[in-house]
Amino acid sequence: MFIMLLVVNLSIALIICLATAAVFRKMLAGYLRNYCSEEGSSIWVKFMSFLLCIIGITAGTRIWEVERYLVNGRTVELSREQMALEMYKTLIATLQICALMLFVFLTCAWIASLIKKKS
Secondary structure (H helix, E strand, C coil): CHHHHHHHHHHHHHHHHHHHHHHHHHHHHHHHHCCCCCHHHHHHHHHHHHHHHHHHHHHHHHHHHHHHEEECCEEECCCCHHHHHHHHHHHHHHHHHHHHHHHHHHHHHHHHHHHHHHH
């Protein structure tokens, strides 16, 4: 059951990250095209999508919390309710870090646009 929990957490985090990257890809590309060349904005969008997936999966899988189901090298049996709760926590943690990362990026881009307008 422990291995299944890890696989399910990883799958949920991966799906959420890929979906988030796909949804915001066009918006990021349009915003970056205003400040970079076509080629430069394409590279930045790919980089941001990659970061979104890596950071989202890392935060979403929450290995340090899943380790509590290992006691002295043995796995503790998980109930369906615990499994559902862990899946919910994975979903929320992944969405939370993806939203935070996009917020930070867009805030920095907004500040850069204000500085560019002043000069």
